[in-house]
Amino acid sequence: MMLDRIVEALEKRTDLAGWTVRHIRTREAQVYAVPQGIESERTVDGERYLVDVLRDTVTSDGSPAVGSGDATLLPGGDIGHAIEQAALVAGLVANPVYDLPDPAPIPEVVLSDETLPRNPAGVMHDVMERIQRAAARQPEARLTAAECFGEIQNIHLINSRGIDAEQDSTQVSIEYVLHGHKGDRESETFDPRKARRVADLNLEEAVENRARYTLDLLEAEAPRAWQGPVVLRGEALAVFLAGDELRGSVIQTLASASAKYAKFSSWEVGDPILRGELKGDPLTVWANRVLPFGVASDRFDAEGLPAKRVEVIRDNALASFAASQRYAAYLQVPATGAFGNIELPPGKTPASELLAEPHVEIIQFSWFNPNPITGEFATEIRFGYLVENGHRKPIKGGQLIGNYLDALADVRWSAETGFFGAYLGPHTARFNDLKIAATTE
Amino acid sequence: MTDMKLPSPMAELRPALGEIVGSGSQRAAHFSVLLSSRQGLTIVVDNREERVTERAPAAGTVFSAFDGVTSQERAIGGFNAGDVKAAARDFIDALALPKTALPNEPERSGDFASPVQIDPLEMTTQEKLDRCRALQQRAKGRDARIVNVQVRYTELNEHAVYADLNADLAQRVQRVNMSLYIVVAGPTSDVRYDSSSKSGSAGWEVLTWSDEDIQRTIDGALALLSAERIEPGEYRIISAPGVSGTICHESFGHGVETDMFLKERARAAHFIDKTVGSPLVNIFDDPSRQGGFGSYFFDDEGQLSAPTQIVEQGTFRRGITDRYSATALKIPRSANGRRQDYSRKVYARMSNTFFGSGTSTLEEMIAQVDHGIYLDKWSSGMEDPQGWGIQVTCHYGHEIKGGRITERMFAPIGVAGYVPDVLQSISAVSNEIRMDGGNCGKGHKESVPVASGGPHLLLTARLG
Numbered sequence: 001m002m003l004d005r006i007v008e009a010l011e012k013r014t015d016l017a018g019w020t021v022r023h024i025r026t027r028e029a030q031v032y033a034v035p036q037g038i039e040s041e042r043t044v045d046g047e048r049y050l051v052d053v054l055r056d057t058v059t060s061d062g063s064p065a066v067g068s069g070d071a072t073l074l075p076g077g078d079i080g081h082a083i084e085q086a087a088l089v090a091g092l093v094a095n096p097v098y099d100l101p102d103p104a105p106i107p108e109v110v111l112s113d114e115t116l117p118r119n120p121a122g123v124m125h126d127v128m129e130r131i132q133r134a135a136a137r138q139p140e141a142r143l144t145a146a147e148c149f150g151e152i153q154n155i156h157l158i159n160s161r162g163i164d165a166e167q168d169s170t171q172v173s174i175e176y177v178l179h180g181h182k183g184d185r186e187s188e189t190f191d192p193r194k195a196r197r198v199a200d201l202n203l204e205e206a207v208e209n210r211a212r213y214t215l216d217l218l219e220a221e222a223p224r225a226w227q228g229p230v231v232l233r234g235e236a237l238a239v240f241l242a243g244d245e246l247r248g249s250v251i252q253t254l255a256s257a258s259a260k261y262a263k264f265s266s267w268e269v270g271d272p273i274l275r276g277e278l279k280g281d282p283l284t285v286w287a288n289r290v291l292p293f294g295v296a297s298d299r300f301d302a303e304g305l306p307a308k309r310v311e312v313i314r315d316n317a318l319a320s321f322a323a324s325q326r327y328a329a330y331l332q333v334p335a336t337g338a339f340g341n342i343e344l345p346p347g348k349t350p351a352s353e354l355l356a357e358p359h360v361e362i363i364q365f366s367w368f369n370p371n372p373i374t375g376e377f378a379t380e381i382r383f384g385y386l387v388e389n390g391h392r393k394p395i396k397g398g399q400l401i402g403n404y405l406d407a408l409a410d411v412r413w414s415a416e417t418g419f420f421g422a423y424l425g426p427h428t429a430r431f432n433d434l435k436i437a438a439t440t441e
Numbered sequence: 442m443t444d445m446k447l448p449s450p451m452a453e454l455r456p457a458l459g460e461i462v463g464s465g466s467q468r469a470a471h472f473s474v475l476l477s478s479r480q481g482l483t484i485v486v487d488n489r490e491e492r493v494t495e496r497a498p499a500a501g502t503v504f505s506a507f508d509g510v511t512s513q514e515r516a517i518g519g520f521n522a523g524d525v526k527a528a529a530r531d532f533i534d535a536l537a538l539p540k541t542a543l544p545n546e547p548e549r550s551g552d553f554a555s556p557v558q559i560d561p562l563e564m565t566t567q568e569k570l571d572r573c574r575a576l577q578q579r580a581k582g583r584d585a586r587i588v589n590v591q592v593r594y595t596e597l598n599e600h601a602v603y604a605d606l607n608a609d610l611a612q613r614v615q616r617v618n619m620s621l622y623i624v625v626a627g628p629t630s631d632v633r634y635d636s637s638s639k640s641g642s643a644g645w646e647v648l649t650w651s652d653e654d655i656q657r658t659i660d661g662a663l664a665l666l667s668a669e670r671i672e673p674g675e676y677r678i679i680s681a682p683g684v685s686g687t688i689c690h691e692s693f694g695h696g697v698e699t700d701m702f703l704k705e706r707a708r709a710a711h712f713i714d715k716t717v718g719s720p721l722v723n724i725f726d727d728p729s730r731q732g733g734f735g736s737y738f739f740d741d742e743g744q745l746s747a748p749t750q751i752v753e754q755g756t757f758r759r760g761i762t763d764r765y766s767a768t769a770l771k772i773p774r775s776a777n778g779r780r781q782d783y784s785r786k787v788y789a790r791m792s793n794t795f796f797g798s799g800t801s802t803l804e805e806m807i808a809q810v811d812h813g814i815y816l817d818k819w820s821s822g823m824e825d826p827q828g829w830g831i832q833v834t835c836h837y838g839h840e841i842k843g844g845r846i847t848e849r850m851f852a853p854i855g856v857a858g859y860v861p862d863v864l865q866s867i868s869a870v871s872n873e874i875r876m877d878g879g880n881c882g883k884g885h886k887e888s889v890p891v892a893s894g895g896p897h898l899l900l901t902a903r904l905g
Contacts, residue, residue, distance in 0.1 A: 028784070030786065032786060034703050034704055035703075035704070035705065036510070036703075036769075037510070037511070038511055039511065039512065039765065040511065040512045040513070040514065040765075040786055041511075041512075041513050041514070042513075042514040042515070042516060042786060043514075043515055043516070044516040044517075044783075044784045045516070045517050045518060046501070046518040046784060047518055047519075048498075048518065050497075068492070068493075068494075069493060070494055070495050071495060072495060072497065072498050074498075074500060074518060074519040075518070075519055075521060075524075076519065076521050088566070089493045089566055092493065092566060092567055092570055093491045093492070093493055093570075094491070095490045095491060095492075096489075096490070144704045144705040144706060145704035145706065175884065177704060177706055179705050179706075179827075186708070186827065187827075187828075188705075188706060188827040188828070190884065192884060192885060225673070244885055245882075245885040245886060246882065246885055261489060261490070262487060262489065262589055262591065262624070263488075263489075263588040263589045263624055263626070263632070264589070264624060264632060264634070265632070266626065266630040266631070266632050330489075330490075366823045366825060366830065366832040367821065367823035367832060369820075369821050369823075369834060371820070371836075371853055373632055373633070373634060374631075374632070374633065376670070376852065376853050377853070378834060378853055378854065378855025378905050379832065379834070379855065380823070380825075380830060380831075380832035380855065380857050382825070382828075382830070396828065396830070397830060397857065398857070399673070399855045399857050399905040401670070401673065401855070401905050435673075437673030437674075437855075437857075437903070437905030438673070438903075439857060439858070439859075439903060
């Protein structure tokens with residue numbers, strides 16, 4: 001086996017202070033639909049070996065240091081050449097000393113859909129058909145595009161300290177678009193979803209909700225200027241707290257040891273992290289990689305650190321940094337591994353109370369993308385509702401303006417919780433004092 | 442002879458593609474093979490550490506069959522001849538597509554490579570690391586409030602071989618990008634940063650930094666320590682080229698990707714040959730633009746690169762296509778069929794997208810603004826092709842008062858509005874074009890390298 005030959009070659013290298021190799025195998029089925037039918041079907045197989053090496057080096061003043069290098073091998077690749085390249089690069093760099101993780105018990109974390117590995121193409125066709133059937137039940141909204149991806153992944157990690165661990169996982173990603181029109185008005189809603197298993201996509205319920213939003217969007221108007229309560233629920237709240245595919249959340253950035261080491265984060269353990277006067281519920285956050293079927297869960301991370309549930313914020317103060325082995329050594333804090341999913345405890349208020357009028361509810365942002373360092377944001381509202389005087393009036397446009405850390409200082413969390421891919425916690429939050437800039441005067 | 446530096450497994454496999462294409466073409470109206478390799482290197486140097494990492498390579502073979510309605514693809518990692526031939530055999534044997542008549546395509550052949558003067562593939566990692574260190578040293582310590590200076594270098598080494606019955610093409614596209622981040626801390630430990638970058642499909646010759654470039658980035662970061670939030674409202678604004686490019690990219694870039702027409706996701710589909718902006722507005726997508734970060738010689742479907750004029754003097758003319766959407770819409774193809782890598786599907790995607798230049802000078806434009814905002818630098822954007830809303834977030838902007846830019850800075854600034862309203866409001870266009878390189882997703886995935894830019898624009902929009 002190629003993995004054995006890579007390990008054997010690494011073990012022979014006396015110039016290396018440490019090494020890690022990850023053998024990653026993937027199988028994927030993809031189905032794409034347009035209104036006319038299936039646009040494309042694809043199957044994709046992938047296999048690669050990621051090699052990371054450490055070498056002892058010295059700084060310019062002669063102090064002990066360490067350098068790292070990496071290389072990726074495809075099946076049949078030149079093992080000796082790849083390791084030599086990685087070692088060469090490692091020899092060029094002189095960073096503060098750190099070491100690789102030692103072996104430690106690795107928890108069992110459920111990460112796989114039961115049916116997907118047996119027939120990825122069949123399962124993805126079934127998912128597509130369920131989306132199509134669910135959409136067909138909505139007489140006034142039409143499915144105009146859908147994509148369904150199902151991936152099966154196996155990772156085998158071995159390092160020079162003795163870690164030898166394996167994990168299997170699946171991931172199902174879908175997105176679909178519903179279109180509505182009334183006279184000369186058109187609307188669409190776009191719903192991207194990701195889960196470890198098909199059951200967590202809540203397909204039929206999601207399509208039904210999106211269909212309702214699509215129709216409501218036909219009536220949507222630009223919001224007037226607003227300062228006051230803003231409610232986020234479900235997926236919108238998950239995006240606020242956990243970020244998205246493109247960018248992690250402000251909490252994940254500022255609570256990371258790498259950001260602290262690079263001085264992007266000024267947070268200190270034990271210090272309050274929120275700004276201004278605390279008016280809302282206290283904030284407690286866990287970085288959780290053991291969440292069953294969490295999109296960001298794993299058994300071990302890229303360095304081989306076992307999955308954990310780590311309290312990073314307790315009652316508005318930083319409890320610990322999320323630290324990889326390297327940055328844990330640099331900051332002299334415990335190594336927790338990758339951040340993983342974000343988890344909040346249940347709040348104390350029934351969600352129904354948090355929905356008291358008046359408020360603005362934001363269903364979907366164009367892209368909630370706050371400055372990861374300052375937390376400042378100005379983000380367009382793709383769709384929401386102004387709820388007042390017994391009416392729930394659809395809105396579109398305008399910008400939600402504020403600061404992430406100010407917003408969290410004045411929020412109330414619902415007692416009811418939900419699981420939304422990479423977020424577990426209250427399913428409703430009421431931010432008491434946010435500003436919306438109008439699109440028109 | 443062009444020096445392709447084609448990875449040897451790709452070069453060795455290339456002669457076998459003709460037979461595979463011949464065999465596949467007997468079972469499908471159109472059959473092609475793509476060998477695609479995307480590799481690279483990232484170097485990060487800052488005050489506290491250095492990192493040299495390989496960019497996760499994506500290299501593999503894609504067999505594509507298309508009948509004018511549906512495409513079927515099989516993609517496998519790597520270029521092992523035995524694996525590729527076996528996968529091709531299995532895929533072709535299982536094909537069940539009707540053999541419909543598709544438009545004839547011209548003969549295309551050639552090997553192409555990005556012109557580079559200082560070739561990253563000819564440099565050692567040590568040389569690259571030393572150059573990054575040198576830039577970092579030049580910026581470090583210029584002000585006591587600087588807490589970190591980070592230099593990030595990325596090179597993308599792309600190779601592709603494409604073959605169908607009418608095409609035998611190969612290309613090497615070399616992209617480089619270098620960014621300088623200045624991190625500063627104020628008296629109350631507030632942390633701010635500014636950044637600037639240089640990029641191109643080129644070699645290290647485009648990664649030169651003047652002292653003014655460095656100082657401008659430091660000044661930007663320091664000024665952010667006292668930046669204010671802007672009072673929301675409608676403003677006359679002058680957009681710097683990067684901001685102009687982001688407006689262009691999010692409006693008549695994403696909004697005219699014609700696969701979105703088929704999915705009924707693009708309002709532009711109803712506006713062909715209709716007015717969408719002021720007569721000063723010209724918008725182009727041009728993958729053949731020399732040195733553009735989003736440039737290439739042919740797309741992932743073997744279409745040779747050429748410019749497309751999307752908007753002509755305020756009138757929307759045409760969108761950008763992949764093979765599928767061009768076939769379905771019965772419009773001429775443009776070379777915009779791109780995939781993130783071999784593991785992903787082709788979509789209609791932008792390359793280098795920009796506003797055409799005008800005749801005004803920046804000084805003339807600033808002089809026209811009594812009270813407004815100069816939007817210096819963008820930080821993000823998001824498309825809304827169906828609703829034609831704009832979301833562009835600017836890292837910061839400066840006040841314009843009495844026809845001059847003041848020291849007063851606002852950050853961040855969100856630009857919002859309805860695309861035709863914003864484009865209609867453009868009343869002056871400057872006479873220079875600058876481009877910013879970066880990566881672009883379709884929604885939240887499918888990342889490809891692109892550039893966007895243009896001249897300065899004088900327009901009206903709502904800021905918040």
